[in-house]
Amino acid sequence: MPEGYKPSGRVVVTGIGAITPLGSGIDKFWPRLIAGEGAVDRITHLDPTPFTTQIAAEVRDFNAEDWLEKKDARKVDRFIAFAVGAATMALQDSGLQPTEDQKEEIGVLMGSGIGGLTFLGEQHRRQIESGPGRVSPFLVPFMIPDMASGYVSIVHGLKGPNTCVVTACSTGANSIGDAYHIIKRGDAVAMVAGGTEAPINEIGMAGFCAARAMSTRNDDPARASRPFDAERDGFVIAEGAASVILEDLDFAQARGAKIYGEIVGxxxxxxxxxxxxxxxxxxxxxxxxxxxxxxxxxxxxxxxxxxxxxxxxxxxxxxxxxxxxxxxxxxxxxxxxxxxxxxxxxxxxxxxxxxxxxxxxxxxxxxxxxxxxxxxxxxxxxxxxxxxxxxxxxxxxxxxxxxxxxxxxxxxxxxxxxxxx
Amino acid sequence: MSDILNRVVKVTVEQLSVKPEEVTESSSFIDDLGADSLDVVELVMAFEEEFGVEIPDDDVANLKTVGDAVQYIGARSGAPA
Structure with a gap:
């Protein structure tokens, strides 16, 4: 940050990107959410037959090649592709087009609770079937949860604070909160913040089934996620990502940004x-x-x-x-x-x-x-x-x-x- | 075009998501076809699987171009390059 920079102490949201089972992009998912529609269905990403839970809310309109170079889109774990999609969507929505100097003052905090579990599962199978020499050199970079933030920074050239929160199901909220603090204390003028997850794979399903935390209402997926209802029987696993562009209020107003709201607590x-x-x-x-x-x-x-x-x-x-x-x-x-x-x-x-x-x-x-x-x-x-x-x-x-x-x-x-x- | 060259080109196209017409014998994996060091490791693994040969790490440094790979694999597998 430039010498003598003083933050306004107020942090606003100027861009939104979301990839959800109800649709990718706020114009797709918000009307369906308000209409009372649901996205829970029988799992199609894998054969669910062996699992006690066979239902999930899957993202079905996402194409990684819309957001990444073809070679990268084909390789990266889904949680990274989601992060890049949501972050790019949010940046486009915000209209933020930083100069090279400003890029050093804009950071990324896109957390993931688990990281690249799909890729890890595939490579573990390769190791067992073909030996350690057949394990992909991309296993480590695609598995570690912080690669969502790392990858987004590479795609958009953002060189400010770059970090990652891993707090299970509170990751997304912690990521936005911590990014809010980074801007509030003056360590960045803007942050790309949010969360990403792609847990619907064999090993993920096996683990959550074993934990006995998920609904087993396999014969009635549409009614399986029923919070606060007396007949609720567990959560329904899902995948997706969301990203917000957080900015110091003065920085946002100086560039005439549209503002969705303010983080205040x-x-x-x-x-x-x-x-x-x-x-x-x-x-x-x-x-x-x-x-x-x-x-x-x-x-x-x-x-x-x-x-x-x-x-x-x-x-x-x-x-x-x-x-x-x-x-x-x-x-x-x-x-x-x-x-x-x-x-x-x-x-x-x-x-x-x-x-x-x-x-x-x-x-x-x-x-x-x-x-x-x-x-x-x-x-x-x-x-x-x-x-x-x-x-x-x-x-x-x-x-x-x-x-x-x-x-x-x-x-x-x-x-x-x-x-x- | 030799059988080995065809198969090296096929694997390279699949691994690096490049167009077949971009790949010639003189193409460098890193300088011409956009591979990074991790892509090269994965590409070499794919060659090992395609041709049933072992390529020691010490030899990988010498496989800079498509032509290098064709010659190396030809010599190792005993088939004419």
Missing amino acids: YGMSGDAFHMTQPDPNGDGAYRSMRMALRTAGLTPSDIQYINAHGTSTAYNDRLETLAIKRAFGEEAARQVLVSSTKSAIGHTLGAAGAIEAVICLLAMQHQMAPPTINYEVPDPDCDLDYVPNQARPVVIQHALSNSFGFGGHNVSLILRRWTES
Whole structure:
């Protein structure tokens, strides 16, 4: 950064890119999300017959050759191709065309919860079948989760801070939050931030099936992801990526950028309880929401919409509801609209927090809360307004997005609607 | 064109996603066909599989062009280049 640079201390979102099972690009997925459509179906990326779970939400309209040179498109792991697609989409949307000097002040933080598991699985099979001499020299670079950030920086020549967050299902939210801090403290004027994940492969499915965390509603995929519903039986795995362009407010305004919204709060906590189960009192989630409110300088009644982590597991949805009630107080908790868009998109793991931050921005732009679909049977432990089955027009000034990950990581982001003033 | 040359060109086209007409005997994998050092390792592995030969790492440095690969494989596999 130039000597004497002083950040404005405010960070805004100026570009959005999203690759989701409901469609790639916000003009494709947002109308379907608001229409209450879902993307869960029988798995086609592999033969699902041997697996206890045979359903997922797959991205089916993505072509890596649209975003990468042919040689690279054919080789890279899918999570890298997704990252480049989402980041390029977001950069195009932002209209940001940095000079060579500015490129040193723009960084990348595209996290992934797992990394190149598809490539790792294929190469491990090669090693067993043909010996170590047949393993691809690309195994290591395509497997490591930080290659999403690395690859995006190479494609776009961005030479500012380049790093990676790996916090399981809170990766996407942590990546946006950490990028927000990098700009806020003056280490970059802009960041390409978000998350990417491509876990629908043999070894990934085997691992998540063994963990007994996924829905086995194989005969009725469309209704399998049912957050907060009494008959929920686990999450539905999904794939995708989302990226946002974050900029220092002064930098964005100086170039006349269009602004979607502002990041105003970022809370984080650790459960310190169990590798995969949430704290039984929702304590970590409670503290992460409280930290987000404190850092934003807001009170619970300032928040009109919560995009819940809402995985459709028995534990998460009950304890997240409890945590929201504790963090907001009974009265504000009953006022705020809470929806889980994982009901439609499934759980994209390390991409989820980024996709859901994008959904919060669009919800504020359109003043429309997206629904929790498949909400049919009330659960006495889940008694908030989950925006069941139908999107709802509503004034949203501030939205909060929750993401929680294996390891006991909890993240809450607060975003503010942008109004020219 | 010899059988070995045809097969080296075929493997090169597949591995490096280049057009067949771009690949001649004098084409350098790195300077003309856009390969980086990792691409070369993978390309050599593909030659090993295609021709059933072992190419030690010490020899890879000498395989700079398509023609180098054709000659080397011809000598190693005993078939006429």
